[in-house]
Amino acid sequence: MQTxxxxxxxGAAAALAASIALxxxxxxxxxxxxxxxxxxxxxxxxxxxxxxxxxxxxxAGQAEASADAAVLVATAKSIPxxxxxxxxxxxxxxxxxxxxxxxxxxxxFKAIAATFQADTVALQQAIAAGDxxxxxxxxxxxxxxxxxxxxxxxxxxx
Amino acid sequence: xxxxxxxxxxxxxxxxxxxxALLLAAALALGGRAVAQEVTAxxxxxxxxxxxxxxxxxxxxxxxxxxxxxxxxxxxxxxxxTFFTPNISPxxxxxxxxxxxGQFIKAFRKGVSPDGRDYYPAFPYTSFTGMxxxxxxxxxxxxxxxxxxxxxxxxxxxxxxYSIRWALMPWKILYFRxxxxxxxxxxxxxxxxxxxxxxxxxxxxxxxxxxxSLGAIEKTRRLAGVxxxxxxxxxxxxxxxxxxxxxxxxxxIEGLLKDGITPDGDFVGSGMADVVANTAxxxxxDRHAIAVFLKALPAKDPTPKPAAAAR
Numbered sequence: 001m002q003t004x005x006x007x008x009x010x011g012a013a014a015a016l017a018a019s020i021a022l023x024x025x026x027x028x029x030x031x032x033x034x035x036x037x038x039x040x041x042x043x044x045x046x047x048x049x050x051x052x053x054x055x056x057x058x059x060a061g062q063a064e065a066s067a068d069a070a071v072l073v074a075t076a077k078s079i080p081x082x083x084x085x086x087x088x089x090x091x092x093x094x095x096x097x098x099x100x101x102x103x104x105x106x107x108x109f110k111a112i113a114a115t116f117q118a119d120t121v122a123l124q125q126a127i128a129a130g131d132x133x134x135x136x137x138x139x140x141x142x143x144x145x146x147x148x149x150x151x152x153x154x155x156x157x158x
Numbered sequence: 159x160x161x162x163x164x165x166x167x168x169x170x171x172x173x174x175x176x177x178x179a180l181l182l183a184a185a186l187a188l189g190g191r192a193v194a195q196e197v198t199a200x201x202x203x204x205x206x207x208x209x210x211x212x213x214x215x216x217x218x219x220x221x222x223x224x225x226x227x228x229x230x231x232x233x234x235x236x237x238x239x240t241f242f243t244p245n246i247s248p249x250x251x252x253x254x255x256x257x258x259x260g261q262f263i264k265a266f267r268k269g270v271s272p273d274g275r276d277y278y279p280a281f282p283y284t285s286f287t288g289m290x291x292x293x294x295x296x297x298x299x300x301x302x303x304x305x306x307x308x309x310x311x312x313x314x315x316x317x318x319x320y321s322i323r324w325a326l327m328p329w330k331i332l333y334f335r336x337x338x339x340x341x342x343x344x345x346x347x348x349x350x351x352x353x354x355x356x357x358x359x360x361x362x363x364x365x366x367x368x369x370x371s372l373g374a375i376e377k378t379r380r381l382a383g384v385x386x387x388x389x390x391x392x393x394x395x396x397x398x399x400x401x402x403x404x405x406x407x408x409x410x411i412e413g414l415l416k417d418g419i420t421p422d423g424d425f426v427g428s429g430m431a432d433v434v435a436n437t438a439x440x441x442x443x444d445r446h447a448i449a450v451f452l453k454a455l456p457a458k459d460p461t462p463k464p465a466a467a468a469r
Contacts, residue, residue: 042424043422045423046420046422046423046424047422047423048423049419049423050421050422050423053419053423097427097428139417140417143417143418143419143425144417144418144438147418147419147425148417148418148425148426148427148431148434148435149431150427151418151425151426151427151428151431152426152427152428152431152432152435153431154427155427155428156390156391156427156428157391157392157427157428158391158392158393158394158426158427158428158429158430
């Protein structure tokens with residue numbers, strides 16, 4: 001009886017340990033794919049920004065810029081979700097430049113994310129109205145308060 | 159004066175330099191008092207602009223720990239140890255409030271403190287030595303117009319042998335070339351202004367160049383990028399190499415300095431975001447001059463990545 005119980009608990013513990021290890025492995029895998037996903041997402045966003053900037057400068061390509069702005073507004077909402085705990089440079093050294101400050105100063109991170117979201121909406125509205133000057137200043141504000149502020153505080157890369 | 163630049167801002171100080179040097183010498187001879195320059199509202203305003211162009215606040219304000227402006231105390235982690243930036247507010251006890259004009263100029267031109275100690279080149283006098291006397295005194299006028307901050311300076315925490323300060327004497331003989339920026343009369347005015355902004359005031363090379371084991375910039379790789387710069391961060395090659403700024407237009411460079419955006423639609427981060435917060439406030443003409451100067455640089459291969467640098 002005693003032996004059986006001992007063996008059972010040992011087996012249970014082993015199973016538990018194995019499942020924890022498996023979960024951890026899956027989690028690490030998930031995190032790695034999150035890192036890859038957010039890098040692809042950022043890059044894609046950069047491409048949109050280029051086209052929007054072209055509109056803000058020349059006033060041409062309004063339809064294209066409108067489509068881009070819609071993507072931008074949607075993407076801005078998903079950005080906070082791209083940074084789960086454990087996806088920073090201390091876990092993925094050399095693969096990401098996401099500083100630990102993102103998780104140490106969540107209040108600031110979220111505040112910048114919220115500003116960025118509002119700025120993308122303002123930009124979208126200016127583009128929809130065909131307002132080149134408005135788009136230009138909205139773009140500049142978004143770059144400074146959103147993109148630039150976040151990269152300045154939370155990205156360990158120039 | 160064999161060489162001369164056509165721009166008024168550059169010329170005037172060059173004419174005045176010998177004169178003010180004489181004055182300074184005379185003043186020093188008369189009991190250590192320095193050149194007197196009348197402080198005007200214009201001088202303060204020009205100094206504020208230079209303060210921005212030189213990005214002084216990035217290092218001399220401990221933003222991270224909510225330190226008072228100009229109070230210093232920001233930890234600057236380098237391969238040689240941690241420097242704690244000094245208080246540059248006009249506080250008479252902890253800051254530079256007792257400095258004379260001559261002492262201020264000497265600090266920037268020669269890298270020597272009022273009490274005669276050599277500065278570590280973490281204070282980039284290696285670049286600031288090129289600033290004109292007038293610009294330096296305008297900068298001083300601005301700093302002295304700011305509120306004093308009663309924050310005591312922290313001693314640096316440097317690794318051996320960098321902690322031996324007297325070693326800076328031979329270091330300077332080896333690596334430091336003193337003197338105001340002289341310009342190149344065969345180049346356009348814009349190029350000259352850009353060179354002054356990049357090499358002297360903006361001290362771009364201090365972060366964008368690799369250093370040897372003695373902390374001196376590797377001349378052949380100046381502006382070719384660094385992997386383990388201040389705060390352990392990398393800074394890219396900004397010469398005309400095709401993978402650096404070779405394919406950028408002057409407009410692209412101006413856009414980066416104004417909005418922080420690269421031609422790829424990326425936004426600069428880290429230390430460069432602080433720099434852009436300041437370059438965004440410069441005149442369009444100055445951003446253009448910087449771009450013109452950078453576009454005229456020869457291409458250099460990027461600094462190779464050292465094996466030890468993880469990122």
